[in-house]
Amino acid sequence: MVSLGGLARKIFGSSNDRRVRGYKARVDAINALEPEMKALSDEALAGKTVEFRQQLADGKTLDDLLVPAFAVAREAARRTLGLRPFDVQLIGGMILHERAIAEMKTGEGKTLVATLPVYLNALAGKGVHVVTVNDYLASRDSATMNRIYAFLGLKTGVIVHGLSDDQRRDAYACDITYATNNELGFDYLRDNMKYERAQMVQRGHFFAIVDEVDSILVDEARTPLIISGPLDDRSDLYNTINAFIPMLEPEDYEIDEKQRSANFSEVGTEKLENLLRDANLLKGETLYDVENVAIVHHVNNALKAHRLFTRDKDYIVRNDEIVIIDEFTGRMMPGRRYSEGQHQALEAKEGVSIQPENQTLASVTFQNYFRMYKKLGGMTGTASTEAEEFGNIYGLEVLEVPTNLPIIRLDEDDEVYRTAEEKYKAIIAEIKEAQDRQQPVLVGTTSIEKSELLAEMLKTAGFKNFQVLNARYHEQEAFIVSQAGVPGAVTIATNMAGRGTDIQLGGNLEMRIAAELGEMEHGTERDEKEAAIKVEVQRLKDIALAAGGLYVLATERHESRRIDNQLRGRSGRQGDPGRSKFFLSLQDDLMRIFGSNRMDSMLTKLGLKEGEAIVHPWINKALERAQKKVEARNFDTRKNLLKYDDVLNDQRKVIFEQRIELMDATDVTETVTDMRHDVIDDIVNKRIPEKAYAEQWDVDGLTNDVRTQLNLDLPVADWAREEGIDENDIRERLTAAADAAAADRAARFGQDIMQYVERSVVLQTIDHLWREHIVNLDHLRSVVGFRGYAQRDPLQEYKSEAFELFQALLGNLRQGVTAQLMRVELVREAADAPQPQLPEMEGHHIDPLTGEDDFNEGESQLLVAPENRDPQNPLSWGKVSRNELCPCGSGKKYKHCHGAFEA
Template structure:
């Protein structure tokens, strides 16, 4: 009560913020008459003027008013569009590193040009992040006209670009791209072997379009680069058959967490079923030997009994394609993790692709927190303001609309079942269609879209269905959803980023009508006719009441409902929105209290009857808040676990960067050799122990294994006052001397290259293995909660210990390879390092394996991470011609030298073996 009173008197904190920014807008407006008098060349020269001011000590805040006034005048001349004052407010918010919540149709794309131009003047790079490649290319082409006119350079990054072109795009003043591609390029850069191969430069400033979708909805699923493991197709198929034989009374489903658990009786029955099929190593299902079978059986049960075709996925061209639960779009190239995707492929009888092993990963939270300044824009962010602040330390500012909102938001209507609800929806749509009012219908799945389409066909209503099956036509269909009498059915936020204009989108209409016509009087006449038709049609739509947005279900997130409503009533246009609900909706069925809805509605509602109630709508909103809180906890948990890995990732990537930039890494190698000696001696001769307790035999074996040397440790012990430190000192002296002699026999410059390459490759190999270990740890660490321990704290301790172990192993392997290597190069020459292979990319939930929403590379190549030390493994050939099995055939490696792959074995017993040319690294 007191807060409401204070807000009515002094306004909200958001109102006070907007009022304070208004003073800067007035300052910008005061500069407009002066800039209008400048010629085009004089206006373009403003960019160089601003750069000069920055060079002389001015800050971006100092030049902001004039820079904003300049880009507004340039926009007026290039596009014929002048920024509204509210867009100026939004531009200031973006420049300050905050999130601008601006209603749909208020011009977010044009608003962003203000902050983009100002920050691009510095030349440090501005990243504009979009949700898909179409929007990235569209916005770059459209806004690029303005930036180029002002003397700035533009770049666009998309999957499968040439490395040189991608590097040029990142070096531009302004770079457009998707969140996935920016993230994957960051990971790929940190897998390369030379700084010159990297495409990105240090991060500076990012503006994230549809920031709620990218930083909230997709933030629970990390970006992952992976490589293939062994093929287990037969196991997937066999367990799929078992899962299909398991009846419902053997298991319990939890739709909230999308999990299935066998009951106690079900476990016994399933165990006997697996034994009868000969699929268990022992007669106990939960013996260690059967771990893999249990894991994949669990995934098969989910695939068969939990995941539905045309709802969670579709089968297209013989492949299982995931449907994004937030947007209803197909996610080409994206795969569920932990064998779940393979289980679904086995269920559908399509080709089963092998599982992949993680080689690099990062969450969106930790990726975007690397930008010194981060901002974003969307139509809905206020409901998640606390999460934006907690995770990203970014404030949300609600930007007022240019014109008052005239849309009418009606109360929800409740029905007993889906059929009654859809029948009522079809009647309502028909009524609106007959009076010419356009209707945009939002559904939650392909299945619901097609069911509603059938109802409309019965009513004789012409309509468009936009879902994952029509992804290619998405923007075009949505753009015309505001035409007279149009009925468009869309899954969730399909077409997000495309403006719905009453009477139809003029630009799309002109493009359709003119096609490939050349400029001239004929084309001008067509354009004039289309403009007139659109103006007349818009007036008729306005008279009919504007766009009617109809929601067939409430979503888990209030933001998505608000996004759907926001498609209507743009720029002060009239509009209408209404949601239709029933007891069978997922939100009510899974999260709504049974006594609240079902008892009251079943006893009081007749078939086909509807009720509307503010109380019921409030109860729905409460359920949504609970789901949002649960989803936030999930995302927060992902951040907590990734923060542990992020600290380690920073160490590894910083180390890689230093190695790549160094001309010589001999000091690093020397430290590693000495640390290895200390570790070997410390293990055999623990501090504080007596000589008779030392493991001298183990010490000798380990020194022989790593250095190939023998030392008279027994004689040293017989000497007076022998301590482990003396062993360490003597070993360091001897090994340093032998390494100096070895380097002297070879070309020092080539040896330095070998040291650097071995160090990088071993670092990559052990980091990859460490990631796999952490993945496995994260899968089981929750069990520590049974012992009343905090899983995250246990994970931190375990991960730290594993990281220390990994570094210790890395030091030992690098030392062993370099100490036992023998270089025999017939024609010494500097060869360029190979390009990084196209790895598989994924965006996978580490907790459940669900919500995979990555951008795949679309490449069929497989990674060859540990190839030749001196050349491309794909270019290898031997005396008998091409030898694709042995990537080292062209190096003339001595048969008794260590294999260049890093296994530690002699070449003749590893890749050089005639009988086994493709031996594994750990052979």
């Protein structure tokens, strides 16, 4: 029976269908211009760019130029690449231009689609960013699509890891810039640590198109990009606080081993406050005053170190260092450290050398970075399941673009087995059958470990020719993926999102020609070989088609429907036949979480024999409901994280905007003078109560403040004895004396030098205080959750205290700048002194799926080219991936050789 909603959709179409139909008039208009564009010479077609830019200067908008610009870009693609965008690709391009996400199935040519809105928006001259998931795709796509852009007179740049600032600045200055999300985010953070506007590399955030938008804006959005640098040695603080914990009794704290949390009771808090006060570490009255957030963080870490972490279970002490033990595998993990000071607390507990803690110098989440763009578009094969998140967080609508040819892939019902062993037996048998009929098979797994497990099983079963992808070597993997459609090929893959290469039945012709013919010169011999490869690829394609096309065989359901859809979508591209099936067991993670025990007993009662599977559409629906629950929970987590990050982001924007204003200003004397006057007001208000007699003034305190903060030795005590004097008189005298001292210093140094000094001091003081502020907010965030036990909203508490900390930062900024400028002494040669240097920095972005840091500039994490590694010297190897062959030459994987930590 059809529902009323279903009946209405049949008659009127869905809202998505109606939106897509709305683009038809412009598609027809672009098609109508095609004969005219084809008739133009190359020079006349390229000249359209100048013509369009003039029309924009004369008052036309980008929307006005969409039809002719798309027609020009389409014709340029046909002439340079031999590719003519289909009508559905024109629709995808319009969706991207209109600040939305185009969901386009695999093989529909998203990379080419992007060129249409990129060309149109690049005409504005403000820079268009095309965002990819890895350096290989950024380099490949920019090199390929630059043929279109260069033909039309536009410049293309590419940002990859390892470029200098000058190279980056040149790339950002281009009309179009291809880059990874990590590089864009880190460049933004680094720019806001520079001391001169000319040192900055980015030139604004006008328009970005994000490829694999769900991967970047959803999967990777959970963890921030962080630039960190070493902190000053704080061993004494850790050791002092560590000594307090053994003095506490069991009633002084509460331990929750299940949640891995520890907090102090009221009695314990009072005892701790007395200990901290005696050690001169407590500011204000109580431990939980806003000024003490860092101390609270340290004492909590010390308590956890003593009461939650057990030696030889959670960690071992070896060679004067703490080595973490993996709770799941029991293996030691050398080089891995607990973050946010927890490792240092353990080092203090065990009496080993305390290694310096890294301090966050700057951080931003992808959620907040990409929301800075005035205009944002995205494309992917799978976004509709996350449509609510894209709408709520980014204001992006998801529109499904119809395929150029109908999808004829057969998506079969899941097969559910009782045990993982039975499941894998069935999978191996299925792969064998497919290989016997020469059907290419793509096997999807949920983790690298499970890929390797299945690979070992296939070897044991006698399989010799199969490939394993593990998301590490993008260039090699692109070739492997491109040939995964060859008859009888078996390819095991962990995550098919962001591969950027289609699986074409028979193999990818272009990549095969590039691999086999390489740099061979053009001529008769090359032409003959190319023709032979074309014939061979077509023959293989015919065999694969006859066998039923690509068979996607998944070994488990992912917790997100979107990842499953990405895997399925690899089959059935451009109207090809295909097949997909998921093999599950009740021991799979998703099945275990959602009540597989009840299902197991039910299947046993029904008499399900070993090796038999249950197959029914109801199972698919039940699993989909389970996945929806997990997706909703993950969305709530990300939404909650964003609420906290928005607090920091608002403050970050204020600080970064102020820095840019200061760098742009030719003279900051007025700002510095206002700061000095505010400091004088603070001093007077603090030491002289309102409408108080002179005898009630804190004259000694006032004298000391004037000396320490203004560097002035003034007869304040004599002034206080004068008849009829009040606080306004004192304020005026202090202001006059301070202004005179500042004017004298400026006269001695010269205006140019003084302006340089003032700007440098203000910027460096802002940076120093901002770094401390980030650390304080991190510490506040880690402890504010406990307010929930007191029926107070942790988010509101965080907002309130973060605001107080920010006000304190501004007060400290005024004091710090004033104190330094009232003391500064330099000689005239300082005008030629070098610019202040940025601190030593490392970049981090922890992959939420693997826990690995996929962007680290620290010396210990440097990637070294294989030819530069000395097999005899492990120190020369840099960062080695776990599954890479060991550089020592043993032939074993690194994790089984030098990467194994032997006790």
